[in-house]
Amino acid sequence: MTIAACNAYCAAGGYSYSGLDVFFNWRPNVDCDYTTQATATAVGASECSYPCAGDSGSLCGGQNRVYIYYNGAPPPTNKPxxxxxxxxxxxxxxxxxxxxxxxxxxxxxxxxxxxxxxxxxxxxxxxxxxxxxxxxxxxxxxxxxxxxxxxxxxxxxxxxxxxxxxxxxxxxxxxTQAALVDSHHCLQTTRSNFKLVAIGKQLGSKTTPVKVIDVNSVPHVGYSILSVRQGCSDDPSTILISS
Incomplete structure (x- = not known):
């Protein structure tokens, strides 16, 4: 590992900060980031005294000590x-x-x-x-x-x-130009292993008979529908249980 190789590696990943330190077994380590973290504290240069494996004339930090380099590039942002x-x-x-x-x-x-x-x-x-x-x-x-x-x-x-x-x-x-969502519209989504094929819409005083089944009383039947009531679907036969 060399300083140049570390800097190039981090820059290729879009990072503006690169750091060199060593593991407990004295193997070199490369760190990359967009900024220095709040936990970082400056220490004396003498504490970063480990020579780089690929360039003994340069120093590559130490144990729990990082030599940090900054290439001047602005960090990424979230555009408001x-x-x-x-x-x-x-x-x-x-x-x-x-x-x-x-x-x-x-x-x-x-x-x-x-x-x-x-x-x-x-x-x-x-x-x-x-x-x-x-x-x-x-x-x-x-x-x-x-x-x-x-x-x-x-x-x-x-x-x-x-x-x-x-x-x-x-x-x-x-x-911000999109219309607000009406939760009564049919929406395609997923919940764990179930697929929500429709959300019911209030139809005033009109009622629809629904068959209620106690699944515990018919353990031999495996249902793939969690619950149903009148709704909308391209294929009602796949979501309605005949009474």
């Missing part, structure tokens, strides 16, 4: 506003219960602008970028919780000057 889209923050996501249900492939790599544009073109008012390479769209957030902005620390695949979420983290933007 672009076009009709407004930054809403970093939100949690998971692979079992997605916070946004529609994934869209972006030719040429993901940026927040490209993702938002594709979401808008497909009539979605919320866009989310994840893991630097994924674009997700939706009309509302499905259970995603607000996280610290710093949790969304991966830069976008096609633009290292902006953040695109992280593992299980979404950088969320909302289209």
């Amino acid at each position: 506003v672009f076009g009709s889209w407004t930054y809403r923050g970093c939100f949690t996501d998971n692979r079992v219960m997605r916070s946004l249900h529609k994934k869209i492939d972006i030719p040429g790599g993901v940026t927040v602008e490209k993702c938002a544009s594709e979401c808008k073109a497909n009539n979605y008012g919320i866009s989310g970028t994840e893991y630097g390479i994924e674009c997700w769209c939706g009309v509302f957030l499905e259970g995603g919780a607000k996280a610290q902005d710093g949790d969304c620390g991966m830069t976008c695949q096609a633009d290292a000057t902006e953040f695109c979420g992280a593992a299980d983290r979404l950088t969320i933007y909302q289209d």
Whole structure:
């Protein structure tokens, strides 16, 4: 390891700070970041006295001591506003219960602008970028919780000057021109192993008979539907149980 190799490695990943230190077994270690963390404290240069493995004439930090270099490049940012889209923050996501249900492939790599544009073109008012390479769209957030902005620390695949979420983290933007969501509309989404095919709409005084089944009393029957009532679907036979 050399200082030049460390700096080049971090710069290639879009990082403006690079650091060299050593593990407990005295193996060299490379650290990259967009800024120095609040826990960092300056110490005397004599404490960073370990020679670099690839260049004995240079020093590569020490145990629990990091030689830090800065290349002057500005750190990535979350744009507060672009076009009709407004930054809403970093939100949690998971692979079992997605916070946004529609994934869209972006030719040429993901940026927040490209993702938002594709979401808008497909009539979605919320866009989310994840893991630097994924674009997700939706009309509302499905259970995603607000996280610290710093949790969304991966830069976008096609633009290292902006953040695109992280593992299980979404950088969320909302289209202020999009109509507010009516929760009575049919919405496609997922919940664990169940797919929500419709949300019921109030039809005034009209009632619809629903058959109630005690699943515990018929253990030999395996139902794939959690609950049903009058709703909308392209294929009612797949969601209604005959009485």
